[in-house]
Amino acid sequence: MSKNELVSLSSVEMRRRIGTKEISPVELLDACLERIEEVNPAVNAVTAMCVDRARKEAKAAEAAVRRGEDLPLLHGLPTGIKDLEETKDLLTTYGSPLYRDYVPGYDNVMVGRVRAAGAIVVGKTNVPEFGAGSNSRNPVWGATGNPFNPMLNAGGSSGGSAAALATDMLPVCTGSDTGGSLRNPASFCGIVGFRPSPGMVAVERRAMGWTPISVLGPMGRNVADVCLLFATQVGQHDSDPLSFPLEPEAYAEPWPVDLGSLRVAYTEDFGGAPVDKSIRQTFREKIKAMKPFFRSLDKVDVDYGGADRCFDVIRAVSFLSRYQDAYTNNRKMLGPNIIANYELGAKLTLADFAWAHGEQTRIFRAFQEIYKEYDLVIGPTVGFSPFPWKQLYIEEMDGKKLGTYYHWMATKYFVTLTSNPAVSLPCGVDSQKLPFGLQVIGRFRGDGEVLGAAHAMEQAFKTNPVLARPLPNIAKLRKPVPALKSIVTHPPKLNAKVAKGPAPGAL
Structure with a gap:
């Protein structure tokens, strides 16, 4: 199978083939990194990356398969995390110059659950400043272009995730939604975005914990992919008063409907x-x-x-x-x-x-x-x-x-x-x-x-x-569009090592 064929598989099919040893997590990661190198300059969807750590995790995931271990739902799948979510030891800017050098010392609840399900976090995906608006452009990373025409809007605030999924750069990407931030970029980029009921996915960074308009949720190339990710995100957590107990496995596959x-x-x-x-x-x-x-x-x-x-x-x-x-x-x-x-x-x-x-x-x-x-x-x-x-x-x-x-x-x-x-x-x-x-x-x-x-x-x-x-x-996206980064005024320091910025939950 060629690398182009490999990255175009659904995340459900990728996970199945990892479990049957038809493909390896290392092989899959390499194919995704190659696609990112080829296409990301045109759409500017993936921002800060942690390639060395991802390679180590892919090798560990491959070893677990060889040992015959029980594998979690997202085992070995390369993943992008929306840049509003705190990721341990990986730059998290919220698209704001105020946090252009912020490297958290922790994963937030949702990110921790996705990692625990075997996902390999490759990098962050672009957003508007603090997620405000439905055009994923900011003065730190620039603008994300639409995969069907990079000079057009990819939507937001989960625009980076939507564009990364649509272009097969990453099979798993997370998002969030207040006024449409999972749904708008999904529509603009031709993928699936799901706004769950409040409380299904715990949101620890919601400033007003009892106000249900902001939720976290999954995106995917199809509904089955969305369900696979959703099952790893759901569940109660003490940081979110709206969250409640759930059986994650009940959501891992689409329910049968006539x-x-x-x-x-x-x-x-x-x-x-x-x-x-x-x-x-x-x-x-x-x-x-x-x-x-x-x-x-x-x-x-x-x-x-x-x-x-x-x-x-x-x-x-x-x-x-x-x-x-x-x-x-x-x-x-x-x-x-x-x-x-x-x-x-x-x-x-x-x-x-x-x-x-x-x-x-x-x-x-x-x-x-x-x-x-x-x-x-x-x-x-x-x-x-x-x-x-x-x-x-x-x-x-x-x-x-x-x-x-x-x-x-x-x-x-x-x-x-x-x-x-x-x-x-x-x-x-x-x-x-x-x-x-x-x-x-x-x-x-x-x-x-x-x-x-x-x-x-x-x-x-x-x-x-x-x-x-x-x-x-x-094929058309393999020609970069430099104008996408033209609004950058506060580039991050990608070698930042010390965590700076808000305390947990401050945003």
């Missing part, structure tokens, strides 16, 4: 989210193509009420809690997105906060009413086609100015407010011949069911050219 039995509701804009005319038309074409797969597929009205203001307030309060010290002492070192969120929070009153939580509760209860009649809700993941990475965000739609830098993400943050689990599933291309993502939203706490449904849809879509997952042209 598409023909499903009653599915669909919406073009979730009751008022910005969705471009061309995306609406594309979505209608997808609906027509997939309708025969389900028992029923009906358009529904979604009442999201004051969702925009509600999300503004809850998000801003979270930023106020997390970044007060940085804003007070190092405002000049912060980017415009962080400053905008913090200053909005500083103007809010307790009455605003109380209203927002009350409105979120109303939105949650109204959304659950749909599931009395339907099994799933589907809609566009993103209301816009990928746009140039030099454009920080979408400012207007159809001549009308949007409200905030993240208003164009409303198709996702409306769903965030409900706390229902949601998958972004690759679903062909849009009118620009760029990846189109279908957002598949399950019942409250129905994580296994929605992943199973998404897997069944994925299998049905494979043979339909309108719905099948698109693939980037890797």
